Amino acid sequence: MKKLQTEKCYLCGSKNIIDKGYRLRDNKDLKVLECRNCSLVFLSSFEHINKDFYKSGKMHSQMLDPQIWLDVSKTDDERRFKLLKNKIQNKKILDFGCGAGGFLILSKNIAHADGVEEQESLTTFFQKNKLTVFNSINSLNSKYDIITMFHVLEHLKDPKNVIIKLLEYLKDDGELIIEVPNEDDALLTLYKCKPFANFTHWSCHLFCFNKQTLKKLFEEMGLKINYIKPIQRYGLANHLYWVIKGQKGGHLKWAFLNKFDIIYKNILKIIGKSDTLIISISKRNKTTI
Numbered sequence: 692m693k694k695l696q697t698e699k700c701y702l703c704g705s706k707n708i709i710d711k712g713y714r715l716r717d718n719k720d721l722k723v724l725e726c727r728n729c730s731l732v733f734l735s736s737f738e739h740i741n742k743d744f745y746k747s748g749k750m751h752s753q754m755l756d757p758q759i760w761l762d763v764s765k766t767d768d769e770r771r772f773k774l775l776k777n778k779i780q781n782k783k784i785l786d787f788g789c790g791a792g793g794f795l796i797l798s799k800n801i802a803h804a805d806g807v808e809e810q811e812s813l814t815t816f817f818q819k820n821k822l823t824v825f826n827s828i829n830s831l832n833s834k835y836d837i838i839t840m841f842h843v844l845e846h847l848k849d850p851k852n853v854i855i856k857l858l859e860y861l862k863d864d865g866e867l868i869i870e871v872p873n874e875d876d877a878l879l880t881l882y883k884c885k886p887f888a889n890f891t892h893w894s895c896h897l898f899c900f901n902k903q904t905l906k907k908l909f910e911e912m913g914l915k916i917n918y919i920k921p922i923q924r925y926g927l928a929n930h931l932y933w934v935i936k937g938q939k940g941g942h943l944k945w946a947f948l949n950k951f952d953i954i955y956k957n958i959l960k961i962i963g964k965s966d967t968l969i970i971s972i973s974k975r976n977k978t979t980i
């Protein structure tokens with residue numbers, strides 16, 4: 692019998708917890724729960740993520756070839772690089788949970804860019820591409836100006852603990868930049884699309900954050916939030932396809948709708964229903980001039 696994490700909310704300690712009624716795409720035994728007090732969404736058990744889960748590459752079993760992984764993450768890697776290009780110029784940066792290193796490969800031309808990635812099978816690939824990637828936080832040995840975490844926070848069993856460890860390697864005037872999927876995604880909270888809810892929630896997303904819970908997490912740790920910005924990765928065709936057909940891939944199948952994306956994506960960002968959030972955090976003792 693799997694232990695339920697229903698006793699109390701990780702973030703606020705409330706015991707007022709409900710079952711969202713979603714089915715996970717890859718695990719029928721787990722439930723998606725929500726704290727009624729602070730709106731944190733989390734899985735009913737974390738026990739399926741054991742110590743070696745990420746090390747052995749179980750999360751990305753379909754992407755054991757790093758080149759395929761890079762192809763899949765290309766659009767996101769390029770978007771992130773474009774967004775942070777000016778900020779990271781000539782800086783020392785660390786990408787925590789760097790996957791196949793797509794963001795590092797782009798960044799290393801303009802910055803000192805290191806990574807942390809637990810998946811052991813990638814080591815040779817990193818060496819071949821002359822990337823410095825540590826296999827755990829414990830192997831780090833210097834401080835960084837900027838630490839990034841792209842779609843990693845939601846995978847952590849104890850996010851606060853990992854952040855505390857990472858902050859040891861962040862310079863006092865440094866910045867932590869974290870991107871997560873948004874649980875207030877329009878498909879979930881506006882269109883209430885059940886097939887999408889059952890697809891997007893999976894056994895590796897232990898926590899699902901929205902703007903409020905993300906803010907609360909870092910405020911309670913005594914950190915300074917510089918900004919929380921919305922990002923919309925998917926467009927109108929993808930959303931309509933989910934709502935009408937209940938399936939992914941609409942952005943490829945109904946690509947003629949992509950011309951509306953600039954307006955549609957902006958509206959979703961304005962009304963707080965974007966699919967992604969990016970947060971910038973600093974240490975409190977940062978000197979402000």
Ligand SMILES: [Zn+2]
Pocket residue numbers: 700701702703704705726727728729730731
């Ligand atoms: Zn809560």
